[in-house]
Amino acid sequence: MKIHFKHAVCSVGLCLLAASTLAYSGDIYVISNSSVSIAADDIKDIYTGEKLVEGGVKLSPIDNNTIKADFLEKVVHMAPDKYASMWGKKVFRDGLTAPVTKSTDADVIALVKAKPGNIGYVTNPSADVKVIKKF
Numbered sequence: 186m187k188i189h190f191k192h193a194v195c196s197v198g199l200c201l202l203a204a205s206t207l208a209y210s211g212d213i214y215v216i217s218n219s220s221v222s223i224a225a226d227d228i229k230d231i232y233t234g235e236k237l238v239e240g241g242v243k244l245s246p247i248d249n250n251t252i253k254a255d256f257l258e259k260v261v262h263m264a265p266d267k268y269a270s271m272w273g274k275k276v277f278r279d280g281l282t283a284p285v286t287k288s289t290d291a292d293v294i295a296l297v298k299a300k301p302g303n304i305g306y307v308t309n310p311s312a313d314v315k316v317i318k319k320f
Contacts, residue, residue, distance in 0.1 A: 213256055216294070216314040218301045225318040231304055232261050232284065234275045239302070246284040247305035249293045253286070256306050259320045 217223050221242050223231070230236035232246050249256070257263050263271070272283040287293045293305040297314050310316050 210255075211308055213252060213259065213306050213308065213320045214310045215260070215304065215306045215317045215320070216297055216310050217304045217317055218297055218299075219313065219315045220301045221315075223304060223317050228304075228318060229261055233263075233271065234279070234281050237281075242302045244302045244304060245282070245300065247293050247296050247303055248284045248286040249290065249306050250286050250288050251290070252306065252308060256320075260306075 215225075215228050221239060221244075223239055223244070227236050227239070231244050237244055254265050257265055257268050261268065272281075275281045276283050285296065287296060287305070290307040290309055293307050294311050294314055297303045297305045304317070
């Protein structure tokens with residue numbers, strides 16, 4: 186059987202495309218600094234800029250780039266492009282600060298531990314942060 190180079194390249198390309206669009210199917214843990222109490226019902230409002238303060242502490246959401254699309258689908262019920270557009274409007278119209286984006290669970294955990302108002306989401310939380318909810 187003779188395989189043409191173009192067919193092989195197309196097959197590899199399609200495999201890579203399929204792999205890159207697969208969603209993370211494991212658990213997602215929303216975490217906060219252990220010194221702040223955040224209700225699970227407030228998670229979506231925090232990530233959409235509707236809830237900015239809890240107990241006098243300014244809240245700062247942190248996105249985890251590795252699982253962001255799945256988090257947005259499961260928790261915020263929004264597509265990534267709509268989420269980015271929404272935050273763009275809130276930054277310019279309302280003067281809010283868009284969520285910081287980190288690349289790994291470890292980076293998100295370190296930032297959550299660093300400041301009481303920080304809230305993030307990870308696949309594997311550490312014992313020194315508070316788990317608000319598992320999705």
